Amino acid sequence: MILVFGSINMDLVARVRAIARPGETVLSRRADSFFGGKGANQAVAAARIGQGGPIPVAMAGALGDDPFGRACLDNLRANGVDVEAIRIVGEPTGCAFITVDDSGENAITVASGANMAVEAADVPDSLLARASVLVMQMEVPAAECLAMARRARRHGVRVIWNFAPAPAMSERAEMAELLAATDILVVNEHEAVAVGAIVEGMVRDDYLDVAATLARSHEVTCVVTAGARGATAISPDGARVHAAARPITPIDSTGAGDTFVGVLANGLAEGLGTGNAMRRACIAASLSCLTAGAQAGMPMRGALEEHLAQD
Incomplete structure (x- = not known):
């Protein structure tokens, strides 16, 4: 089983000619609502690809007792995600405000709400014992992620940590603790540089060089995504x-x-x-960009297999 520990949001999306600069107001004809949150997105992506396969997906997180929260819970269930570890708390459901320009680029502001109430202690050992992979991001409290990762390690679960959005932490020791509890670090090129600056004091733009240093120094496999340029995995021994x-x-x-x-x-x-695994993930990520909304374009297993067969 894949266990995703992380954020659940409702996304409000407006399409604009150009993303607003500081102090600027831009107009959009309408705003649309989509299900989102990095944790929920990753859970849905894994569940859709898992349909017809042997690996179920469970989500651990928090929602508000409000219409957005109820809709998000129903959506996860509809996508085949186990929701037994999602708590209803006294904070409003997380909400993301997204603008998308004519080229497909986006800018996102997140109101965290219930996501800041997520706690590792709320995940039962019985659920963790069934997992083979734990997936986490940076939209819930870092201390809870660290606690969850350490528990997972004790159960022999592989930890995938997506350091997104780029962490604002400035303490090297805190970041090193996070990396020590991680098996696979997933970052984009900008996040790789940010983590390298915090942990290793590296001020450089070569994100693959930074990723190689992180992999070697912290004994993690560092996977760097670079949009249209695909993705590169670097292992602790330097193999790419x-x-x-x-x-x-x-x-x-x-x-x-x-x-x-x-x-x-x-x-x-x-x-x-x-x-x-990266080849499948890259093709799926490309396909997801063909439809508006974070989850709407995520492919089902059959569709992805058709595209894999074309290579």
């Missing part, structure tokens, strides 16, 4: 594996990174090697 992205004309890139993480987790849980 690259997977290409599928050439597309994007409509909305929101959720592409989360699709990658969820499908990567599924591939690894099913026993695929890193290269093959």
Whole structure:
């Protein structure tokens, strides 16, 4: 089983000609609502690819007792995600405000709400004992993520940590603790540079060089995603594996990174090697950009297998 520990949001999305600069107001014809949150997105991506396969998906998180929360819970269930470890708390359901420009790029502001009430202690040992992979992000309290990762390690569960959004932590010791509890670190090129600056004091733009240093120094496999340039995994011994992205004309890139993480987790849980798991994840992430909304374009298993067969 894949256990996702993280955030659940409702996304409010407005399409604009250009994303507003500081102090600027831009107009959009309408706002649409979509299910989101990096944790929920990754859980849905893994569950959709898992349908027809052997690996179930469970989500641990928190929601408000409000219409958004009830809708988010129903959506996770509809996608086949086990929701027994989701708590209803006294804070409002998390909400993300997203603008998407004509090129498909996005800017996102998140009101965390109930996501800040997520606690590792609320995940029962019985659920963790069934997991083979734990997936986490940076939209719930870092201390709870660390506690969850340490519990997972004691149960022999592989930990995938997606350091997104880029952490604001400035203490090297705190970041080093997080990395010490991680088996696979997933970052984009900007996040890799940010983590390298905090942990190693590296001020450089070569994100693959930074990722190699992080992998070697902290004995993690560092997977760096780079949009249309695909993804590269670097192991502690310096070995590199690259997977290409599928050439597309994007409509909305929101959720592409989360699709990658969820499908990567599924591939690894099913026993695929890193290269093959990344190949599936890159193609799935590319396909997710063809539909508006973080989850709407996430492919089902059959659709992904059709595209894999074309290579």
